[in-house]
Amino acid sequence: MSRPLRKLLDKAGMAVCVLLLVSPALLFFIWMLSLSLKFEIDNGAYPPILIPDRFAWKNYTTIFEGNSFLLYFWNSLIVTGAATLFALVVGVPAGYGIARMKAHKSAVVIMIARMTPGLSFLIPLFLLFQWLGLLGTLWPQIIIHLVVTVPIVIWIMIGYFETTPMELEEAAMVDGATRWQIFAKVALPIAKPGIVVAFILSVIFSWNNFVFGIVLASRETRTLPVAVYNMLSFEQVSWGPLAAAALVVTLPVLILTVAAQRQIVAGLTAGAVKGG
Amino acid sequence: MSILTSSDRVVGAASVGRTKRLRPSYWPFVVPALIVVIGVIVFPWVFTLWMSAMEWRIGEEQRFVGLQNYARLFTDVRFLEAMLHTLVYTALSVLAPLVLGTAAALAFNTKLPARGLLRGIFVMPMMATPVAIALVWTMMFHPQLGVLNYLLSLVGIGPLQWVYHPSTVILSLVLVETWQWTPLVMLIVLGGLAALPTEPYESAQIDGATAWQRFRYLTLPMIKPFLMVAVIIRSIDALKSFDILYTITQGGPGTASETINLYLYSVAFTYYDIGYGSAIAVVFFVLIIMLSLILLYLRQRSAWNTGDGQ
Amino acid sequence: MASVSIRNVRKSYGTVEIIKGVSIDIQDGEFVILVGPSGCGKSTLLRMIAGLEEISGGTVAIDDRVVNDVPPKDRDIAMVFQNYALYPHMTIADNMSFALRLKNTAKSEITAKVERAAGILGLGPLLGRFPRQLSGGQRQRVAMGRAIVRDPKVFLFDEPLSNLDAKLRVQMRTEIKEMHQRLKTTTVYVTHDQIEAMTMADKIVVMHDGIIEQIGAPLDLYDNPANMFVAGFIGSPAMNFIPGSIGGDGFTTEGGDRLPLGGRVPAASDGRPAVYGVRPEHFRLADDGMAAEVVVVEPTGSETQMVLRPLGAKAGREDRKRELTWVLRERTGAKPGEVVRIAPDPALAHLFNPDTGLRL
Structure with missing residues (x-):
C-alpha cells in the first residue's frame, strides 16, 4: 500500500474511533434535548422520533410556571454559592499552610472525608440541625455542602501550592514581607489558576449534590436536583417537561464543563476528587 | 541540681522561640479550615460511632x-443481600470503566483535531447532574417506549426489561454507571500516558516491536500505578453510588438492586431507626477504608518508580 | 554597607552535620566568594546569612549585631537566587520596587530608585514587561536590579549565573564585577565554578565537606594552596600531582625520575613520601626531569594542551590519574608517541603530605 494512502486510512480509522468514543455522550445529550422538545404524542411514538415536526417549546415554559422552579434555582444558587465561597475562604489558606508545613499526613483526613459516604454525615448532622432548629432554612444545606466543597478546595490547593516554587517566597521574605504579605501578595496571585480549578469543581459538585437535599430540604428550601426528582414522583408526569427540567438543571454544569474543560481535567487528574 | 534543670529549661525555651521567630508558623492559615473540618467531618464520624451503640429512634427514648x-x-x-448487590455492582462498575477508559485514553493520547472539544464532550457525563441524567436514562430504559429497546430491535435483539426486572436491573444500572464514569478513568490514564518517557518507545520501534507489543510490554507496565489509582477511586465511588440508583430504581424492583447505601438511607430516613442506621454506616465506612487500604497496598507494590506523585 | 562576621557556625539536620564550625570575616565593601563542590555547604551557609536557614550553632553578625534570631526581612540584605525568583505576576518595575513598597516608601523615591537601578543595568525599556517576556540574561539583570534598588547592607548571590549559557555567563560576570566596583556593597557570592571565583572575588573561601579549606585572595590561593584539595580545585586544568618521595636535595618519583626542589627540602625529611604538585603551565622541557610519552596533543590556538603518560606507567584506566597535563603557550611540533623530559621551575613546585594533604 502506498504511504499517503495508508496515512489517510490511519486518519480515517482514528476519526471513526473517536466518533465511537464520544457518541455515547453526544447521543445521550442529543436524545435528552429531543425528549425535552417533543409533545407527549411524539415522545410516545414507536419507532421513536428524533426530530419532531413541531417543537414543544411550552415544555420549558410550563416548568417555570407551576413548580416554583425559579425559587429552587435561587436556592441552588445560594447553597452552591455560599458553600463554595466559604470553602475558598477557609480552604485556600489551609491548603497553603498544609503545603508549607509539609503536613502531608493531615491530608489523610481529607482523603478519608472523600471516601466517606455522604449519608454517614447526614445522620448526625440531621439530628444536630434539628436540635438547633435550623431545619426549614437553607442553613443546613449550606453547612452540609461544606462536606463536599471544603475537601475539594483544600485538596486541590495543597497540590497547587506544592508546585509553586519556594524560592519566590524566600525572595519575598528577604524583601521584607511578613508571612501574611507573602501569602497575599506572592503566593495567592500565583495560585490563581489553582483557585479557579478549585472553584469550578466545588461549584459543580455542590450544584449536582442530591443526597443532602432529599433529607434536609423542605418544600421551600429545595435545590434544583431535589426539585426535579420530586417532579418524577408525581404520577403520570409527562416526559417532555421532565426532560426539559432535567436539562435546565444540568445545563449550567454542561456549559461550564465544555468551557472550562482544561481546568476541570487538570483538577480531576490532580486530585481525582468527587463530592458526596 | 535544681539550678541546673531550670537553666536547661531556659536554653530549651530560647531555642524554641528562635525557631518560631525565624521561620513563620503556618498554623494560623490552617485553623479556620480545621474548625470546619472538625465541625462537619470529624464530629459526624464520632457521633455516628456513638449512635451506633444506641437504640435510637426519632421521637423515642434512647438507650x-x-x-x-x-x-x-x-x-x-x-442487609446481607444488599451487601451482595453492592459487591457485584462495584466489581462490574470498576471493571467496565477501567477497560473502556484505558482504551479511550489511548485514543485520546494521539494528535486529534479539536482534541479539547472532544475531550470536553467525553467528560460531560461525569460532570452532568446525576439526578438529571438518571431521569433521562429511566425514560430510555422504558420497555415499550424507551429508545434502547428500539435500538436493540434494529439489530434483532430484545425487547429487554432493563431496570424493570430483577435479573437485568443491576446490569442496567452498571451500564449507566459505566457511561457516567468511564471519562474519569480516561482522564487518570491519560495523565499517566502524558507522563511516559518517549525514549523507550523510540528504542522499541528500532528493535522492531509491533504496536500491540509496545502496549503490552511498555505502556501497560508503566501506567500500572495510574490504573491502580483509577481502580481505587472507581471502587470508592461505586461503593458509595447513590443518586443514580435512588433516582432510577430506589433499590427495586422489590429489593433487587438495593445496595448498602440505599438500605442505609431507608433505615435511617424512612424507618428513622437512627441507631441501627449508624451501625450500618460504620460497617459501610470500615468496608470502604479496608478496601482502599488493600488497593493502596497493591498500588505501592505496582509502582514502577517512586518518583510519581499521584 | 556593612561587615559580616561568621563565628564558628554549625548546621545540622538531625544527626547529619552539614556545616562543621565555620568562621569567616568579611570586611565592609568586600566581594567574597564561597566556592566548593556541590554538597560542601556553601549554599546552606549563604542561606543562614540570609536568615532562610536556622543556625544550629555559632553566630552570624552583620555590622557587629548578632542576627541569629533576626528574621530575613529585618536583616537589611538583598539576595539574588539561582532561578532569579522573579514574581511572575508583577511587571519588572513592580518586581524591583516590591521591597520598597512593603516598607511604604514614598512613590517619588521608589520611582527614582527604580530608574536609577534600571539605568545601571540597562533595563529602562523593559520596566513595563512581565518576567516571562524576558530572556534569561535580562531576568538575571532584573534579579540584580531588585537587589540594587534595596540599597541593602549586604548582597547575597546564590549561584546566579548557573542557568545562563557560557557566553552570557562571561558577560554577566563582568557586569556583576563592574556593579560591585561602582556600588561597593559588601557581597557574598556562592558558586561551584572556580573561574567565577577567581575572576570576581576580592577574597575566596574554599569549602569542602562542611569545613573551610582555605581563605585568601584569588592569586594567593592559586600560588600558595594550603592543601591538595585547594590546589586541585583552584586552577584549570587542574594541578598535576606526582607521588614519590623526598631524597637528597630533590624529589624522586615512583618511576625513579628526579624532580628539582630548589633547596626547599624540609629539614630531616630524607626518604619521606610526598606528593609533588605542578601546575600544567609550569612544566618546561628539561635535560633531567621526568620522562613521559605524549598521549594526546590538543591545540586551542592560543595555547597547546598535552596529555602525557610518565614512562613506566601502563596504559589503562587505573593509570589515568597518573597522566600529566602540560599547557604550553607556544605551538609545538610534538606528536603522540614521542618521549619528552619535563620539569618545573623549582620555585613554582608544590609539595604536599600524602596522608594529610597539607602543604609541606
Whole structure:
C-alpha cells in the first residue's frame, strides 16, 4: 500500500474511533434535548422520533410556571454559592499552610472525608440541625455542602501550592514581607489558576449534590436536583417537561464543563476528587 | 541540681522561640479550615460511632445497647443481600470503566483535531447532574417506549426489561454507571500516558516491536500505578453510588438492586431507626477504608518508580 | 554597607552535620566568594546569612549585631537566587520596587530608585514587561536590579549565573564585577565554578565537606594552596600531582625520575613520601626531569594542551590519574608517541603530605 494512502486510512480509522468514543455522550445529550422538545404524542411514538415536526417549546415554559422552579434555582444558587465561597475562604489558606508545613499526613483526613459516604454525615448532622432548629432554612444545606466543597478546595490547593516554587517566597521574605504579605501578595496571585480549578469543581459538585437535599430540604428550601426528582414522583408526569427540567438543571454544569474543560481535567487528574 | 534543670529549661525555651521567630508558623492559615473540618467531618464520624451503640429512634427514648446493633446486622437478610448487590455492582462498575477508559485514553493520547472539544464532550457525563441524567436514562430504559429497546430491535435483539426486572436491573444500572464514569478513568490514564518517557518507545520501534507489543510490554507496565489509582477511586465511588440508583430504581424492583447505601438511607430516613442506621454506616465506612487500604497496598507494590506523585 | 562576621557556625539536620564550625570575616565593601563542590555547604551557609536557614550553632553578625534570631526581612540584605525568583505576576518595575513598597516608601523615591537601578543595568525599556517576556540574561539583570534598588547592607548571590549559557555567563560576570566596583556593597557570592571565583572575588573561601579549606585572595590561593584539595580545585586544568618521595636535595618519583626542589627540602625529611604538585603551565622541557610519552596533543590556538603518560606507567584506566597535563603557550611540533623530559621551575613546585594533604 502506498504511504499517503495508508496515512489517510490511519486518519480515517482514528476519526471513526473517536466518533465511537464520544457518541455515547453526544447521543445521550442529543436524545435528552429531543425528549425535552417533543409533545407527549411524539415522545410516545414507536419507532421513536428524533426530530419532531413541531417543537414543544411550552415544555420549558410550563416548568417555570407551576413548580416554583425559579425559587429552587435561587436556592441552588445560594447553597452552591455560599458553600463554595466559604470553602475558598477557609480552604485556600489551609491548603497553603498544609503545603508549607509539609503536613502531608493531615491530608489523610481529607482523603478519608472523600471516601466517606455522604449519608454517614447526614445522620448526625440531621439530628444536630434539628436540635438547633435550623431545619426549614437553607442553613443546613449550606453547612452540609461544606462536606463536599471544603475537601475539594483544600485538596486541590495543597497540590497547587506544592508546585509553586519556594524560592519566590524566600525572595519575598528577604524583601521584607511578613508571612501574611507573602501569602497575599506572592503566593495567592500565583495560585490563581489553582483557585479557579478549585472553584469550578466545588461549584459543580455542590450544584449536582442530591443526597443532602432529599433529607434536609423542605418544600421551600429545595435545590434544583431535589426539585426535579420530586417532579418524577408525581404520577403520570409527562416526559417532555421532565426532560426539559432535567436539562435546565444540568445545563449550567454542561456549559461550564465544555468551557472550562482544561481546568476541570487538570483538577480531576490532580486530585481525582468527587463530592458526596 | 535544681539550678541546673531550670537553666536547661531556659536554653530549651530560647531555642524554641528562635525557631518560631525565624521561620513563620503556618498554623494560623490552617485553623479556620480545621474548625470546619472538625465541625462537619470529624464530629459526624464520632457521633455516628456513638449512635451506633444506641437504640435510637426519632421521637423515642434512647438507650445504650452496646454492640447489639452490629449483632443484628448478621441476621438481617436484607442487609446481607444488599451487601451482595453492592459487591457485584462495584466489581462490574470498576471493571467496565477501567477497560473502556484505558482504551479511550489511548485514543485520546494521539494528535486529534479539536482534541479539547472532544475531550470536553467525553467528560460531560461525569460532570452532568446525576439526578438529571438518571431521569433521562429511566425514560430510555422504558420497555415499550424507551429508545434502547428500539435500538436493540434494529439489530434483532430484545425487547429487554432493563431496570424493570430483577435479573437485568443491576446490569442496567452498571451500564449507566459505566457511561457516567468511564471519562474519569480516561482522564487518570491519560495523565499517566502524558507522563511516559518517549525514549523507550523510540528504542522499541528500532528493535522492531509491533504496536500491540509496545502496549503490552511498555505502556501497560508503566501506567500500572495510574490504573491502580483509577481502580481505587472507581471502587470508592461505586461503593458509595447513590443518586443514580435512588433516582432510577430506589433499590427495586422489590429489593433487587438495593445496595448498602440505599438500605442505609431507608433505615435511617424512612424507618428513622437512627441507631441501627449508624451501625450500618460504620460497617459501610470500615468496608470502604479496608478496601482502599488493600488497593493502596497493591498500588505501592505496582509502582514502577517512586518518583510519581499521584 | 556593612561587615559580616561568621563565628564558628554549625548546621545540622538531625544527626547529619552539614556545616562543621565555620568562621569567616568579611570586611565592609568586600566581594567574597564561597566556592566548593556541590554538597560542601556553601549554599546552606549563604542561606543562614540570609536568615532562610536556622543556625544550629555559632553566630552570624552583620555590622557587629548578632542576627541569629533576626528574621530575613529585618536583616537589611538583598539576595539574588539561582532561578532569579522573579514574581511572575508583577511587571519588572513592580518586581524591583516590591521591597520598597512593603516598607511604604514614598512613590517619588521608589520611582527614582527604580530608574536609577534600571539605568545601571540597562533595563529602562523593559520596566513595563512581565518576567516571562524576558530572556534569561535580562531576568538575571532584573534579579540584580531588585537587589540594587534595596540599597541593602549586604548582597547575597546564590549561584546566579548557573542557568545562563557560557557566553552570557562571561558577560554577566563582568557586569556583576563592574556593579560591585561602582556600588561597593559588601557581597557574598556562592558558586561551584572556580573561574567565577577567581575572576570576581576580592577574597575566596574554599569549602569542602562542611569545613573551610582555605581563605585568601584569588592569586594567593592559586600560588600558595594550603592543601591538595585547594590546589586541585583552584586552577584549570587542574594541578598535576606526582607521588614519590623526598631524597637528597630533590624529589624522586615512583618511576625513579628526579624532580628539582630548589633547596626547599624540609629539614630531616630524607626518604619521606610526598606528593609533588605542578601546575600544567609550569612544566618546561628539561635535560633531567621526568620522562613521559605524549598521549594526546590538543591545540586551542592560543595555547597547546598535552596529555602525557610518565614512562613506566601502563596504559589503562587505573593509570589515568597518573597522566600529566602540560599547557604550553607556544605551538609545538610534538606528536603522540614521542618521549619528552619535563620539569618545573623549582620555585613554582608544590609539595604536599600524602596522608594529610597539607602543604609541606
